[in-house]
Amino acid sequence: MALKKRGGAVTDEMGDEAGGDRQFVTALSRGLDILRCFEPTDGPLGNADLAQRCGLPKATVSRLTYTLAKLGYLDYLPDSGKYRMGVAVLGLGYACLGGLKIRETAQPYLQALADHAGDGVLTALAGRDDLSMVYIACARAPGMVSLQQDVGSRLSLGRSSIGRAYLAALDQPTRAPLMERLRQRAGDEFWPMVERGILRSAEEIRARGFCLNVGEWVQGVNSVAVPLRPTQPGQPPLAFNCGGPSYLLTPERLERELGPRLVELANRVALVGRAV
Template sequence: MKKRVKQPTADVPALDDDGPFAGDRQFVGALYRGLEILRCFRPTDGPLGNQELSQRCGLPKPTVSRLTYTLSKLGYLVYLEDSGKYRIGVPVLGLGYACLGGLRIRDTAQPYMDELARHAGSGVLVGLGGRDDLSMIYVACARASSVVSLQLDVGSRISLARSSMGRAYLAGADEAERTSLLQQIRAKVGEEHWPRHEEEILRAIEQVRTRGFCTNIGEWQTEVNSVAVPLRTPRHEMPALAFNCGGPAYLLSRERLEQDLGPRLAEMARKIQTFGST
């Protein structure tokens, strides 16, 4: 049997010492780090060990060991004795469904998304997503029946900075949030790559301002094209969201995105936004 967790020692940093809100006395760093551990797990992952989790979240391994031990005691992680690794526990799924249940805009949006997916045809995915850190997470999807389609579904993550959905979200964000997110993206991608990212993001923001939607021609993934629009309603309890419509480039030309699906997606968002404000 593999050793599960080391006993805390004097050189293990306190879990509340720092974090993104260092100096904020109301901010609980230990809770933040525990949630960061859960964020490390991806839908395509198998079980992960403390060393892998440490590398992904940037925390010292002794700190990760304490957090995974605690999360496993609460059921949010399940410890696998044979491998000494962890997988996500069922209680995490309960939190996800509680979130989806609170997003009633999904029920309003789904028939419109289904209709657009049927119009777009085989191989095209229509999605609705919200932001989690520097990613967008799908909260609703629609697709026409097909053996060819993007392998994305509810819970899938895509890039905030590089996807059309993420850029549409940034276009719809208020100035303070957008400035903060651009600073975080810049720090993450590094100064060498930032000019290209900035140019693409600012171009998308301008497209949303002038046309109501932004396109992404192979910038997120080669041979994948998409179009996206932001969704905001005056109701403060609903988070900012964004729609996208994407698929293989051979199915979605720039011309089709700009002249057909983009305008349809923007009109769909306007209709749903009207319902969401009532």
């Protein structure tokens, strides 16, 4: 998250939290930004790597990584002078998943749809973290070909079908600041294309309950997604998707077969979730 200096006050892309909200703890926010820099495919990262990724001064990053290592959220590797995720982060992740009972409800339905779709197609349930969607449940059918994603994998909020389905489920006051942050991240050159995709997906969901993404997130990968609105008080909005290589999941198959099945899946999970 890049920090910007406006009129002598430090603010960030989240808006005015750092400069205008007395309840907002900027140091905590920056520490969490450090943890968000690590991706599942990364090796250890040094302070310079982290400073570049999160847009903070290296001196600030050094203090944050030192503190996070002391608390067990990062492991320091003296041979390389770099850091990797610590076990304490895993404990937080499992605590989060344990509190999301909806994923237990969804898992058998996800597996049934994956088995129906066949040949390694991935089905998943995801929630939002910052400007990404994070898988909280996944299923795939056996096959030689499969997307290399699992629980914890991140997808673009603005460019993936599951992210666009999530945005479509939000009310306007909640969605508007996210759209502004996505605009800032995309930049003036790419934002019109990203915005068109988001608006088109919202219209598709209004019309038929699901939205398609044909190679817009990753070339050669097609997917369909459906929002899951909260079924219990305090539950965040979530979204489902079904994706795979374009030669396995053609637009015609997604539109005629898997999209309607995914809508049915979401309706069943919501019904069970409300009854739990």
